[in-house]
Amino acid sequence: xxxxxxxxxxxxxxxxxxxxxxxxxxxxxxxxxxxxxxxxxxxxxxxxxxxxxxxxxxxxxxxxxxxxxxxxxxxxxxxxxxxxxxxxxxxxxxxxxxxxxxxxxxxxxxxxxxxxxxxxxxxxxxxxxxxxxxxxxxxxxxxxxxxxxxxxxxxxxxxxxxxxxxxxxxxxxxxxxxxxxxxxxxxxxxxxxxxxxxxxxxxxxxxxxxxxxxxxxxxxxxxxxxxxxxxxxxxxxxxxxxxxxxxxxxxxxxxxxxxxxxxxxxxxxxxxxxxxxxxxxxxxxxxxxxxxxxxxxxxxxxxxxxxxxxxxxxxxxxxxxxxxxxxxxxxxxxxxxxxxxxxxxxxxxxxxxxxxxxxxxxxxxx
Numbered sequence: 001x002x003x004x005x006x007x008x009x010x011x012x013x014x015x016x017x018x019x020x021x022x023x024x025x026x027x028x029x030x031x032x033x034x035x036x037x038x039x040x041x042x043x044x045x046x047x048x049x050x051x052x053x054x055x056x057x058x059x060x061x062x063x064x065x066x067x068x069x070x071x072x073x074x075x076x077x078x079x080x081x082x083x084x085x086x087x088x089x090x091x092x093x094x095x096x097x098x099x100x101x102x103x104x105x106x107x108x109x110x111x112x113x114x115x116x117x118x119x120x121x122x123x124x125x126x127x128x129x130x131x132x133x134x135x136x137x138x139x140x141x142x143x144x145x146x147x148x149x150x151x152x153x154x155x156x157x158x159x160x161x162x163x164x165x166x167x168x169x170x171x172x173x174x175x176x177x178x179x180x181x182x183x184x185x186x187x188x189x190x191x192x193x194x195x196x197x198x199x200x201x202x203x204x205x206x207x208x209x210x211x212x213x214x215x216x217x218x219x220x221x222x223x224x225x226x227x228x229x230x231x232x233x234x235x236x237x238x239x240x241x242x243x244x245x246x247x248x249x250x251x252x253x254x255x256x257x258x259x260x261x262x263x264x265x266x267x268x269x270x271x272x273x274x275x276x277x278x279x280x281x282x283x284x285x286x287x288x289x290x291x292x293x294x295x296x297x298x299x300x301x302x303x304x305x306x307x308x309x310x311x312x313x314x315x316x317x318x319x320x321x322x323x324x325x326x327x328x329x330x331x332x333x334x335x336x337x338x339x340x341x342x343x344x345x346x347x348x349x350x351x352x353x354x355x356x357x358x359x360x361x362x363x364x365x366x
Contacts, residue, residue, distance in 0.1 A: 037337035042330060054334035055342075064339060066311050067319040073222055074315060075294035075350075078233050082290050083283065085238045090245035091271065104246075111239040119303040122232045128208035136209065141202035145190050148199050153186035212308045225308035229300050237293070241286050248282035249275070288351055295347045316343040 037054050041047035058064050093104050110118070125131050139146070160178045164171035171178065193199045211224040218227050252275065260270050276283075298317035305313070314322065316339060323336035 033337045033340055036333050037341055039334050041333040043324070043333055044331070047334075050334065054332075054338040057332075058335050058338045058342065061335070063311070063314065063322075064316075064319055067314045067316050070223065070226055070313075071295060071297075071315045071317075074226060074230060074233075074297060075291060077222070077230050078237075078294045079287060079290040081230070081234045082237055082241055083286055085234065086241035086286065087245050087276075087279070087283075089238060089242045090249055091275065093242070094246060094249045107242065108239040110236050113236065115236070115299050116303060118232060118236055119300050122228060123212065123304070123307060126209060126211050126228050128210060128213075129206060130209065133206050133209040137204060137206040140207075141204055143202075144199040145194055145201055148193050149186045149190040152189040153182050156185045157182040212304070215309050215312060223309075223312035225304060225312035228308075229297075229304065229313065232300060233294070233297065237290070241290065244282060244286055245279065248279045252278050284355075287354060291350055291354060292347055295343065295350065316346070 036047075038049060038051060039047040040050045040053065089107060093107065127133075157173070157178060160181065161171045161173055161175065164175075164178070190199070194201060211228055214224040217223050222230075256274055256278075257270055260274055265273070296317050297315050298321065301313045301315055301318040302321065310322070320336045320340045320343065323339060324331045324333060
């Protein structure tokens, strides 16, 4: 018993610094947030107890409703893109390819870059005369050439495959050797059509890209500035989630795929009926982490402040910040605290729903 008590005290002393930090920076801060949410505190005047007044003011604020809608759209879209993209990338990097170490390092690099630096790069890319605008103009001017190239490529490839099969030779639709010939033929054919004036490459001036400053919505749902943040967030977080999927894939025995291959399963069927089901616990973790992270997205929206309209980038986390530091001298701590608690409850509720309907492991659905 004395040995057990001594070991417990040793563990306690090792845990004490973490417990102190937990109490000071979480428990105390959470308690103060709950307290402030029932007051009209604004950092300067004497606070008064207002009951649920701060919560009522929060849900009645049109900006809060906008932030709530943006948060849901952002969370759902990014979670889907991150999960699917990370899984596909992990499957590719799990193959035995030459130079695999280089590609794994290159694909992971965006996740270690500073969020502020990445945001500034994307602001530069999506500015009215930025790189995205330039490439969009180039593609628009070359639309007829690209269409001719694609049509010739498809026609030549189909012709070659049919010719090979007529000779009773095995040939797949994506045979690499035949594809090289088709690419060369398409390049020459499209260039000749352009040289003889059959098709013409345009010379239109670049069209300014106004996504960052636009107040319009893509498909009537997604604000254009928020779409930029979605692209940016997906680009920077897929590599991290890819590593999680990659670890899960390496835990699946090759004998399972060999048995499925013997039974006639093609790669797509193996992915759908072996890989995806066996990665269910990993997918549960990835989706949970992604949901929590996207519901609390703040830094990228804050970096775009002043560049894009507020209603186009604001999320619940940024609404909390904006309620206090809006620059008008009216720091609504009560409203910000109420919004923070609503965000916390929303995050907890969404994760519990996902846990209830997406059984990640044996105990996740209980």
